[in-house]
Amino acid sequence: MRALIIEPSPTYQRILSRMLESYDFDITFVDTATAGFRAMREHSFQFVCVAMYLADLTGIEFCQHVRSEGQAKALPIFIVTSESNPELLSSALAAGATDIVRKDDLPRLEEALHALIPLGPFRYNISGKALYLEDSLTVAKATDAKLKRLGLSMDHAFSIQQALELLQHNKYELIMTDIVLQDNETGIDFIKQLRSEVRFQQTPILAVTSLESVNRRILALQSGANDYISKPVLDEELFARINNLISANRLVDQLTRERQRLLELATKDHLTGLYNRHFMGEVAKRRFAEANKQQLPLSLLVIDIDHFKQVNDQHGHHIGDKVLKRLAEALREQFSEQDCIARFGGEEFVVLLHQCDLTDATAKAQQLCERLQQLKPEGIATSASIGVTSLNPAQTEYFDEVFARADKALYQAKQSGRNQVVASSA
Incomplete structure (x- = not known):
């Protein structure tokens, strides 16, 4: 027009x-x-x-x-x-x-x-790809033409097997399925199979059924279809239902991303991407409770970058931030995903070592100390002082008192000349 x-x-x-x-x-x-x-x-x-x-x-x-x-x-x-x-x-x-x-x-x-x-698909702002499971080529071609007017491209499958193969290699904004299929297959079976897999649990599914099949429509919804449309399909009804399904799903995705972003803001240090002090405290509560109850080893490292103020004074905070980011990457590379690594503030970091005793924790701290000395981020020589301690298996201890012991060991490392590890037993 x-x-x-x-x-x-x-x-x-x-x-x-x-x-x-x-x-x-x-x-x-x-x-x-x-x-x-x-x-x-x-x-x-x-x-x-x-x-x-x-x-x-x-x-x-x-x-x-x-x-x-x-x-x-x-x-x-x-x-x-x-x-x-x-x-x-x-x-x-x-x-x-x-x-x-x-x-x-x-x-x-x-x-x-x-x-x-007149009402028409041009009212809707839709793009992406749809999959249609339909055993009639004529119906599929007609639907393909309609979806193109909406801005959707369409893949067509004659059978559930063909549909599943397409789903292995493509991402779809929408899945449509006829209820009655050839070779005794049904769209109900297809919907149930999709909803049994985690990756398809949020994908919008539109069931296409005949006017007289009230029970099938109910069964389709109970099986996991988001909506249904009756044959013969009216264009504007089809466009409106598809628009509603895709728009609602995109809104859910947007809210999920926003929730994840807010969660990261609440738990992550904005500069390094490591966990922050608050989140470390929350993780520590669970880990210490578990370790005390099951008599599991648990160790703590408190790390302080030596003479970091000189880096900021001599090279500027912009370079100092880059150094901290690179040191944070080294920490992530050094420890496992089960270990919790946090920036406690400034140039101080804390690592909670999962199921790790004092001997292993001291060895890991020594390896880290040597690695940081060789790292030279932004061409700047760096080193770290590290205090190490472990949970006393003979008594019930919690994060604050174990942290205080590791922090005291860190102080001893700094007083003894820095660039070293000091371990403290309970």
């Missing part, structure tokens, strides 16, 4: 363009009535929007001229104006304008479009 916008203001051209995009218009912009007449001779338009005041004519005069041609009596012509003079507005309607829209009330233009333009 084509729309003609006769508007001298680039700002309102952009505003009107954004408004018409959802209707899938091919938009032609001109800034004078003369250019508008020329465009109408060259193309057929389904909608015209004209400003009240142009360089050569008014919007009212433009309407009079168009309506006098006789061939454009049914063409919707809207005049956009900042005027509120009732007599002027009456003159515009008498001249043949379909409606008058004030510039401070442009949503009214969209309301008018809803009434004038």
